[in-house]
Amino acid sequence: MRNIVIGSGPAGRLGSLELGKLGEEVTLIEKKHIAGTCLNEGCMVVCALTDITKFIDANSRFNNYGFIKSQLEISYEKIVAKITETQEKLRHLNQLENESFGNNIIYGEASIEDNGVTVNGESFEYDNLLIATGARPFIPNVKGSEYGLTNKDILKLDDVPEKLNIIGGGIIATEIANIYSTLGSQVNILARSTILKELGETTKKYVLENIIPDVNIHENTNVSEVFKDKVLTDDGEELEGTAFFATGRVPNSEIAEGLVELNDDRTIKVNEMMKTNVENIYAAGDVTGGYQLTPVARMEGITAARNMAGYANKVSYSCIPQTLSLNTEVSFVENEKSECNEDDKATIGIPGIAGPSAFWKILSGDTGYTEVEFDKKNNKINRINSISPSSTSDVAYLSYLMRMDYDLDDYGDFLEIHPSTDSNYKIIKNMWL
CATH class of the missing domain: 3.50.50.60 (FAD/NAD(P)-binding domain)
Known part of the structure; x- marks a missing residue:
């Protein structure tokens, strides 16, 4: 079957890869750069700059302690140049990865007409269409x-x-x-x-x-x-x-206007199979609203692709882990479906644990902080807020246990690696179980 994917951000790129793996014919159309906002303007840029600010923060700390004496000279121009150079390498790798499954990649601005898509003056018919055009920054109506x-x-x-x-x-x-x-x-x-x-x-x-x-x-x-x-x-x-x-984002849904049903906020309306109200048209990623996170967009793109290829699949949004990329990572997850009442809630919070990237913060008292809220009646985790260098992976794994509805007694056999900055295991194993 002929599948067209418009947009090569996390949703479109992973959707194309999944279709290619399933042996489907795929044409991926990208307006500008492959890999979308995440690599080119969003989280990867933030992470690259945050790597540098972590180094500056550590250097300042070690200078204050007196065992390193160094003065940094920062060139923002050279930082940008190296980020751009890295982006070009990653774009090349992302393209090769998609093409390795036989997918055809076309660069240009697409438009949808009748039962086809036009790009660069050429028209392509499709049996299935995936719209993954992402979102852009929202600019409030403020003078100037x-x-x-x-x-x-x-x-x-x-x-x-x-x-x-x-x-x-x-x-x-x-x-x-x-x-x-x-x-x-x-x-x-x-x-x-x-x-x-x-x-x-x-x-x-x-x-x-x-x-x-x-x-x-x-x-x-x-x-x-x-x-x-x-x-x-x-x-x-x-x-x-x-x-x-930094006032939010609006969907790039103009391409779908008059073609499929939109929500009141102009995001594309989809069901749990990422299908629109039109039988053979799907949408995924930021253009559909909801959690505007790269892993969620990937999940949605893969779900859409499997359904396009005839393999029934549904997406689930429970216990989605999130993070703030700061000089020390801040990660969090909440079980939105928990029916735990206030009387059955118990919260334990402790300072971060000394370990990789945290040992030298003990002297200044800022090793981090972790707080876990429990459902006492059902022996489950309701919510986690974790500040530590390892919180991104710690909370991601724990969110899986929450999603799978594991009883916390199952966590008793967890064996951590020492040294670790993960306070979650200490709270759950040593303070709760």
């Missing part, structure tokens, strides 16, 4: 918004901004604040309501006081106007510096 930056502009900057006003209070806003604060910017976060609603209060407090202590937080603050070198808030306060919008 054209002066504001977004994640698309990170690699276009000539140097680190002297002063930066980040508009937004979520994960992206916090990650950007951490990067540029560590690189030397004076940073303000301007949150319309409160910052980091995704985290528990104790975890949030730790992040603000120990990981981004130099960032000025302005909660319940609206921006009324943006200028080239300052922003004006609703209460008349002027804050000098460049504006950076």
Whole structure:
């Protein structure tokens, strides 16, 4: 069967790979760069810059301890050049990987007409279509918004901004604040309501006081106007510096308008098989809304591909692990389906454990913090907030146990590797079981 995939971000790229593995005929159409926002403008760029800020943070710590004396000279221009060079290598590898399964990749802007897709003046018919066109930064209707930056502009900057006003209070806003604060910017976060609603209060407090202590937080603050070198808030306060919008994302669903049903927020409406209201048209990734995370987009793309190839498959969104890429990672997961009442909840929180990347933080008392909420009645995990160098993998594995609905007694046979910075095993094995 002829399958066309529009968009090569995590959803489209993994969907194409899955179709190719299943022996299906695939044409993958990409407007600009393979691998989408994640590699080219999003999380991979943030992670690359955060690797550098972790090094700066460690260097500062060791200098303060007195056993290393070094003065760093940071070239933002060269950092950008090396990120770009790495992106080019990864794009090449991603293309080779897709082509190794016989998939045809075409670069150009696609349009959907009748029962075909047109790109670069050439039309292609399809039996199944997967729309994985992603999303773009949302720019609020604020006077002067054209002066504001977004994640698309990170690699276009000539140097680190002297002063930066980040508009937004979520994960992206916090990650950007951490990067540029560590690189030397004076940073303000301007949150319309409160910052980091995704985290528990104790975890949030730790992040603000120990990981981004130099960032000025302005909660319940609206921006009324943006200028080239300052922003004006609703209460008349002027804050000098460049504006950076981290105010959410909007779907690139224009290609599907009038073709399939859209939700009220203009995301493409799909069922648990990633199928639209049109029998042979599927959608996956950020264009469908929901969790705008690379692993979720991959999962959705693979689910769509299997259904396109005739293998019935459904997607599940329970216990999705998430993280903030900061100088110390902050990861969290919650069982949204838990019916545990307040009387049956128990929470244990402890400081982080000394181990890889945490030993030298003991002297300053910022090894991290982990908090686990339990369902006492059913002996399950309800929620985890974990701040540690290993939290991204720790919480990912624990989210699997939560998703599979394991009883916590099954965790008793878990054998950790020493040394470890994972406080979860200590809480679960030594304090709970």
